[in-house]
Amino acid sequence: MDALDRRLLDLLRANSRAGWAELGDEIGLSASAVKRRVDRLVATGVIRSFTIRVDPAIDDRGxxxxxxxxxxxxxxxxxxxxxxxxxxxxxxxxxxxxxxxxxxxxxxxxxxxxxxxxxxxxxxxxxxxxxxxxxxxxxxxxxxx
CATH class of the missing domain: 3.30.70.920 (Lrp/AsnC effector binding domain/regulation of amino acid metabolism (RAM) domain)
Structure with missing residues (x-):
């Protein structure tokens, strides 16, 4: 994990739907380099899953x-x-x-x-x-x- 990985994680936490190019623009890497980093973070277990968060009230858990x-x-x-x-x-x-x-x-x-x-x-x-x-x-x- 380096500073770019940490910044990438921060960006994904804020918007996990951001595209590789958008993420790359933010951290100064190409889209393919960002994808390789994310793939590595997934493979090593740093990123455990990709998911959505639903308003608990919608699921009767308000x-x-x-x-x-x-x-x-x-x-x-x-x-x-x-x-x-x-x-x-x-x-x-x-x-x-x-x-x-x-x-x-x-x-x-x-x-x-x-x-x-x-x-x-x-x-x-x-x-x-x-x-x-x-x-x-x-x-x-x-x-x-």
Whole structure:
């Protein structure tokens, strides 16, 4: 990875539909050189996929929450992953430092369906309790997922 690769990645993040020539004009390379670089970035796993992002409200996932998960005793991350993977409203999760064992990102159609999904998470045998925060508005969104 050099400075041109990093600039190319920035440009692709901003507009993944840009053509090779347009990208090349921005970084000072020919269209074919840009294509070779992108092909290399894909082959080496730097670029993992090309995708689109759809407004979550269109997919009936306009209600969003972050949920702190508190477990009884010690629960292995693989067990948390298994349990959370069964709830389709869970769109992301990670183990964290601090009092909670994990943070869970959930999306659902509305507050009622979010509550139903949260109850399914709480029913897991190792879950002691949760603490939720519903997102009112997004201020910064650099996910790029």
């Amino acid at each position: 209600t969003e929450a972050y949920v702190e998960l508190f477990c009884r005793g010690t629960v292995a991350p693989v067990e948390l992953r298994r349990m959370l993977s069964r709830v389709p409203e869970v769109v992301g999760a990670g183990t964290i430092t601090g009092d909670a064992d994990a943070i869970v990102h959930m999306r659902s159609r509305d507050v009622s369906s979010l509550e139903d999904a949260l109850e399914r998470v709480r029913e897991a045998p190792n879950v002691e309790h949760t603490r939720s925060a519903i997102v009112l508005s997004r201020l910064v969104d650099r996910e790029g997922d």
